[in-house]
Amino acid sequence: MSQPQATSSSSKAEAVKDRMLHHDAFSKLLGLEIDEVGPGYCRLHFTVRPDMLNGFAALHGGVTFSAADSAFAFACNSHGRQSVGLTVTIDYLEAGKLGDVITVEAREESLKHKVGVYQIRATNQHGTVLALFKGTAYRTNNEIL
Structure with missing residues:
Protein backbone atom coordinates (compact mmCIF):
# COMPACT_ATOMS: atom_id res chain seq x y z
CA MET A 1 0.00 0.00 0.00
CA SER A 2 2.87 2.43 0.50
CA GLN A 3 3.72 2.29 -3.21
CA PRO A 4 0.52 4.06 -4.40
CA GLN A 5 1.11 6.85 -1.87
CA ALA A 6 4.70 7.22 -3.12
CA THR A 7 3.34 7.53 -6.64
CA SER A 8 0.73 10.02 -5.44
CA SER A 9 3.40 12.03 -3.59
CA SER A 10 5.64 12.01 -6.66
CA SER A 11 2.72 13.12 -8.83
CA LYS A 12 2.00 15.95 -6.39
CA ALA A 13 5.66 17.01 -6.48
CA GLU A 14 5.55 17.03 -10.30
CA ALA A 15 2.32 19.06 -10.34
CA VAL A 16 3.77 21.59 -7.86
CA LYS A 17 6.96 21.86 -9.96
CA ASP A 18 4.92 22.50 -13.11
CA ARG A 19 2.86 25.20 -11.40
CA MET A 20 5.93 26.88 -9.93
CA LEU A 21 7.86 26.79 -13.23
CA HIS A 22 4.94 28.32 -15.09
CA HIS A 23 5.44 31.53 -13.06
CA ASP A 24 9.23 31.36 -12.49
CA ALA A 25 10.81 33.62 -15.08
CA PHE A 26 14.10 33.79 -13.16
CA SER A 27 14.75 30.03 -13.23
CA LYS A 28 13.98 30.14 -16.94
CA LEU A 29 16.40 33.06 -17.38
CA GLU A 36 13.82 15.04 -11.14
CA VAL A 37 11.49 16.05 -8.32
CA GLY A 38 9.92 14.03 -5.58
CA PRO A 39 8.75 14.51 -2.02
CA GLY A 40 11.45 16.69 -0.41
CA TYR A 41 13.79 16.31 -3.37
CA CYS A 42 14.90 18.15 -6.50
CA THR A 47 25.29 25.06 -18.32
CA VAL A 48 27.55 27.99 -17.44
CA ARG A 49 27.19 30.71 -20.08
CA PRO A 50 29.43 33.75 -20.69
CA ASP A 51 26.86 36.08 -19.11
CA MET A 52 27.11 34.07 -15.85
CA LEU A 53 30.80 34.81 -15.30
CA ASN A 54 32.28 37.34 -12.92
CA ALA A 67 20.30 27.82 -8.73
CA ALA A 68 20.62 26.30 -5.24
CA ASP A 69 17.76 28.50 -4.01
CA SER A 70 15.55 27.29 -6.87
CA ALA A 71 16.30 23.63 -6.08
CA PHE A 72 15.54 24.39 -2.43
CA ALA A 73 12.21 25.95 -3.44
CA PHE A 74 11.15 22.99 -5.58
CA ALA A 75 12.11 20.52 -2.82
CA CYS A 76 10.47 22.33 0.09
CA ASN A 77 7.23 23.02 -1.80
CA SER A 78 7.01 19.48 -3.18
CA HIS A 79 4.64 18.33 -0.42
CA GLY A 80 1.97 20.73 -1.65
CA ARG A 81 2.08 23.32 1.14
CA GLN A 82 3.48 26.72 0.21
CA SER A 83 6.85 27.11 1.91
CA VAL A 84 9.14 30.11 2.14
CA GLY A 85 12.80 30.38 3.09
CA LEU A 86 13.49 31.39 6.68
CA THR A 87 17.26 31.26 6.50
CA VAL A 88 19.86 30.01 4.05
CA THR A 89 23.62 29.74 4.05
CA ILE A 90 26.07 28.81 1.34
CA ASP A 91 29.70 27.76 1.36
CA TYR A 92 31.56 28.23 -1.93
CA LEU A 93 34.23 25.55 -2.31
CA GLU A 94 35.29 25.78 -5.97
CA ALA A 95 34.47 28.05 -8.90
CA GLY A 96 32.54 26.93 -11.93
CA LYS A 97 33.90 27.75 -15.36
CA LEU A 98 32.51 28.59 -18.78
CA GLY A 99 30.86 25.54 -20.34
CA ASP A 100 30.61 23.58 -17.07
CA VAL A 101 27.43 21.62 -16.55
CA ILE A 102 26.39 22.26 -12.96
CA THR A 103 24.10 19.82 -11.17
CA VAL A 104 22.26 21.04 -8.10
CA GLU A 105 20.65 18.47 -5.82
CA ALA A 106 18.37 19.33 -2.88
CA ARG A 107 17.53 16.77 -0.19
CA GLU A 108 15.17 17.10 2.71
CA GLU A 109 16.89 16.41 6.02
CA SER A 110 13.97 17.11 8.37
CA LEU A 111 10.28 17.84 7.89
CA LYS A 112 8.05 18.98 10.74
CA HIS A 113 4.63 20.60 10.76
CA LYS A 114 5.95 24.16 10.29
CA VAL A 115 9.67 23.80 9.43
CA GLY A 116 11.69 21.84 6.88
CA VAL A 117 15.49 21.67 6.60
CA TYR A 118 17.28 20.99 3.30
CA GLN A 119 20.86 20.33 2.18
CA ILE A 120 21.77 21.33 -1.36
CA ARG A 121 24.96 20.41 -3.26
CA ALA A 122 26.17 21.99 -6.48
CA THR A 123 28.67 19.90 -8.45
CA ASN A 124 30.24 20.17 -11.88
CA GLN A 125 30.33 17.48 -14.58
CA HIS A 126 33.46 15.98 -12.99
CA GLY A 127 31.75 15.54 -9.60
CA THR A 128 33.69 18.38 -7.98
CA VAL A 129 31.62 19.99 -5.24
CA LEU A 130 31.34 23.71 -5.98
CA ALA A 131 29.02 24.76 -3.17
CA LEU A 132 27.09 23.52 -0.15
CA PHE A 133 23.84 25.31 0.63
CA LYS A 134 21.58 24.76 3.64
CA GLY A 135 18.03 26.07 3.70
CA THR A 136 15.40 26.20 6.40
CA ALA A 137 11.84 26.65 5.18
CA TYR A 138 8.72 27.82 6.96
CA ARG A 139 5.68 25.79 5.88
CA THR A 140 2.55 27.93 5.60
CA ASN A 141 -1.00 26.56 5.78
CA ASN A 142 -1.61 27.49 2.12
CA GLU A 143 -2.15 24.50 -0.13
CA ILE A 144 -0.52 24.96 -3.52
CA LEU A 145 -2.85 22.72 -5.51
Whole structure:
Protein backbone atom coordinates (compact mmCIF):
# COMPACT_ATOMS: atom_id res chain seq x y z
CA MET A 1 0.00 0.00 0.00
CA SER A 2 2.87 2.43 0.50
CA GLN A 3 3.72 2.29 -3.21
CA PRO A 4 0.52 4.06 -4.40
CA GLN A 5 1.11 6.85 -1.87
CA ALA A 6 4.70 7.22 -3.12
CA THR A 7 3.34 7.53 -6.64
CA SER A 8 0.73 10.02 -5.44
CA SER A 9 3.40 12.03 -3.59
CA SER A 10 5.64 12.01 -6.66
CA SER A 11 2.72 13.12 -8.83
CA LYS A 12 2.00 15.95 -6.39
CA ALA A 13 5.66 17.01 -6.48
CA GLU A 14 5.55 17.03 -10.30
CA ALA A 15 2.32 19.06 -10.34
CA VAL A 16 3.77 21.59 -7.86
CA LYS A 17 6.96 21.86 -9.96
CA ASP A 18 4.92 22.50 -13.11
CA ARG A 19 2.86 25.20 -11.40
CA MET A 20 5.93 26.88 -9.93
CA LEU A 21 7.86 26.79 -13.23
CA HIS A 22 4.94 28.32 -15.09
CA HIS A 23 5.44 31.53 -13.06
CA ASP A 24 9.23 31.36 -12.49
CA ALA A 25 10.81 33.62 -15.08
CA PHE A 26 14.10 33.79 -13.16
CA SER A 27 14.75 30.03 -13.23
CA LYS A 28 13.98 30.14 -16.94
CA LEU A 29 16.40 33.06 -17.38
CA LEU A 30 19.14 30.98 -15.75
CA GLY A 31 18.36 28.07 -18.06
CA LEU A 32 17.65 25.67 -15.21
CA GLU A 33 16.52 22.24 -16.37
CA ILE A 34 14.65 20.18 -13.78
CA ASP A 35 15.80 16.56 -13.99
CA GLU A 36 13.82 15.04 -11.14
CA VAL A 37 11.49 16.05 -8.32
CA GLY A 38 9.92 14.03 -5.58
CA PRO A 39 8.75 14.51 -2.02
CA GLY A 40 11.45 16.69 -0.41
CA TYR A 41 13.79 16.31 -3.37
CA CYS A 42 14.90 18.15 -6.50
CA ARG A 43 17.76 17.67 -8.96
CA LEU A 44 18.37 20.22 -11.68
CA HIS A 45 21.21 21.30 -13.95
CA PHE A 46 22.37 24.20 -16.06
CA THR A 47 25.29 25.06 -18.32
CA VAL A 48 27.55 27.99 -17.44
CA ARG A 49 27.19 30.71 -20.08
CA PRO A 50 29.43 33.75 -20.69
CA ASP A 51 26.86 36.08 -19.11
CA MET A 52 27.11 34.07 -15.85
CA LEU A 53 30.80 34.81 -15.30
CA ASN A 54 32.28 37.34 -12.92
CA GLY A 55 35.24 39.65 -13.61
CA PHE A 56 37.69 36.77 -13.09
CA ALA A 57 36.01 34.48 -15.65
CA ALA A 58 34.56 32.27 -12.90
CA LEU A 59 30.91 31.43 -12.33
CA HIS A 60 29.36 34.31 -10.40
CA GLY A 61 28.42 33.30 -6.86
CA GLY A 62 24.98 34.81 -7.31
CA VAL A 63 24.21 32.35 -10.09
CA THR A 64 25.29 29.40 -7.94
CA PHE A 65 23.24 30.75 -5.05
CA SER A 66 20.18 31.31 -7.24
CA ALA A 67 20.30 27.82 -8.73
CA ALA A 68 20.62 26.30 -5.24
CA ASP A 69 17.76 28.50 -4.01
CA SER A 70 15.55 27.29 -6.87
CA ALA A 71 16.30 23.63 -6.08
CA PHE A 72 15.54 24.39 -2.43
CA ALA A 73 12.21 25.95 -3.44
CA PHE A 74 11.15 22.99 -5.58
CA ALA A 75 12.11 20.52 -2.82
CA CYS A 76 10.47 22.33 0.09
CA ASN A 77 7.23 23.02 -1.80
CA SER A 78 7.01 19.48 -3.18
CA HIS A 79 4.64 18.33 -0.42
CA GLY A 80 1.97 20.73 -1.65
CA ARG A 81 2.08 23.32 1.14
CA GLN A 82 3.48 26.72 0.21
CA SER A 83 6.85 27.11 1.91
CA VAL A 84 9.14 30.11 2.14
CA GLY A 85 12.80 30.38 3.09
CA LEU A 86 13.49 31.39 6.68
CA THR A 87 17.26 31.26 6.50
CA VAL A 88 19.86 30.01 4.05
CA THR A 89 23.62 29.74 4.05
CA ILE A 90 26.07 28.81 1.34
CA ASP A 91 29.70 27.76 1.36
CA TYR A 92 31.56 28.23 -1.93
CA LEU A 93 34.23 25.55 -2.31
CA GLU A 94 35.29 25.78 -5.97
CA ALA A 95 34.47 28.05 -8.90
CA GLY A 96 32.54 26.93 -11.93
CA LYS A 97 33.90 27.75 -15.36
CA LEU A 98 32.51 28.59 -18.78
CA GLY A 99 30.86 25.54 -20.34
CA ASP A 100 30.61 23.58 -17.07
CA VAL A 101 27.43 21.62 -16.55
CA ILE A 102 26.39 22.26 -12.96
CA THR A 103 24.10 19.82 -11.17
CA VAL A 104 22.26 21.04 -8.10
CA GLU A 105 20.65 18.47 -5.82
CA ALA A 106 18.37 19.33 -2.88
CA ARG A 107 17.53 16.77 -0.19
CA GLU A 108 15.17 17.10 2.71
CA GLU A 109 16.89 16.41 6.02
CA SER A 110 13.97 17.11 8.37
CA LEU A 111 10.28 17.84 7.89
CA LYS A 112 8.05 18.98 10.74
CA HIS A 113 4.63 20.60 10.76
CA LYS A 114 5.95 24.16 10.29
CA VAL A 115 9.67 23.80 9.43
CA GLY A 116 11.69 21.84 6.88
CA VAL A 117 15.49 21.67 6.60
CA TYR A 118 17.28 20.99 3.30
CA GLN A 119 20.86 20.33 2.18
CA ILE A 120 21.77 21.33 -1.36
CA ARG A 121 24.96 20.41 -3.26
CA ALA A 122 26.17 21.99 -6.48
CA THR A 123 28.67 19.90 -8.45
CA ASN A 124 30.24 20.17 -11.88
CA GLN A 125 30.33 17.48 -14.58
CA HIS A 126 33.46 15.98 -12.99
CA GLY A 127 31.75 15.54 -9.60
CA THR A 128 33.69 18.38 -7.98
CA VAL A 129 31.62 19.99 -5.24
CA LEU A 130 31.34 23.71 -5.98
CA ALA A 131 29.02 24.76 -3.17
CA LEU A 132 27.09 23.52 -0.15
CA PHE A 133 23.84 25.31 0.63
CA LYS A 134 21.58 24.76 3.64
CA GLY A 135 18.03 26.07 3.70
CA THR A 136 15.40 26.20 6.40
CA ALA A 137 11.84 26.65 5.18
CA TYR A 138 8.72 27.82 6.96
CA ARG A 139 5.68 25.79 5.88
CA THR A 140 2.55 27.93 5.60
CA ASN A 141 -1.00 26.56 5.78
CA ASN A 142 -1.61 27.49 2.12
CA GLU A 143 -2.15 24.50 -0.13
CA ILE A 144 -0.52 24.96 -3.52
CA LEU A 145 -2.85 22.72 -5.51
